[in-house]
Amino acid sequence: xxxxxxxxxxxxxxxxxxxxxxxxxxxxxxxxxxxxxxxxxxxxxxxxxxxxxxxxxxxxxxxxxxxxxxxxxxxxxxxxxxxxxxxxxxxxxxxxxxxxxxxxxxxxxxxxxxxxxxxxxxxx
Numbered sequence: 001x002x003x004x005x006x007x008x009x010x011x012x013x014x015x016x017x018x019x020x021x022x023x024x025x026x027x028x029x030x031x032x033x034x035x036x037x038x039x040x041x042x043x044x045x046x047x048x049x050x051x052x053x054x055x056x057x058x059x060x061x062x063x064x065x066x067x068x069x070x071x072x073x074x075x076x077x078x079x080x081x082x083x084x085x086x087x088x089x090x091x092x093x094x095x096x097x098x099x100x101x102x103x104x105x106x107x108x109x110x111x112x113x114x115x116x117x118x119x120x121x122x123x124x
Contacts, residue, residue, distance in 0.1 A: 001096040001109060004073045006061045007035065008089040012081040013059050019076050025069070027112070031060040039087030058089060064096060066109050 008016065013030070020028065034055035041054035063073055070093055077091055101111040 001099060001112065002065055002067050002070050003094045003096050004061075004063045004065060004070060004077070005092045005094065006077045006081070006089060007033065007058045007091075008061065008077065008081040009083075009087065010057065010059055012089075013061070015080040016061065016077055019080065020063070020073065023072060023076065025063065025065065025073065027063065029062040031062075033058050033060045037087070037090075056087060064099060064112060066112055 006016075017028070020026070034057055036054050036056065039056055041052045041056070043050055043052045045051075061077070065073055074091055074093065082088055098107060099109075099111040100107050
């Protein structure tokens, strides 16, 4: 199992979420975060003073998936998040040693939420 962590622009999220759902990966965690990297800060004038905000808003997407599904998840994120401009974000893949579903006590890949038939799980 792997944990895919992506930091993306807000506008990239909805296409990523939609395609992952269509591919059968409905489970993800989303956090609004701020960070700095190569993208420069934005300088604004407020009441006559120039202020530079170095921390840029991003969304953090986390998906725990089977190792075999990592390329699908990463390719989907890259396809929708890449604009070619500085500040598009980053994707990290880390190993998961173990996972447990609290409700049932299941462990391992049984806890993952990938669905073989995404059309059957989509609610209209």
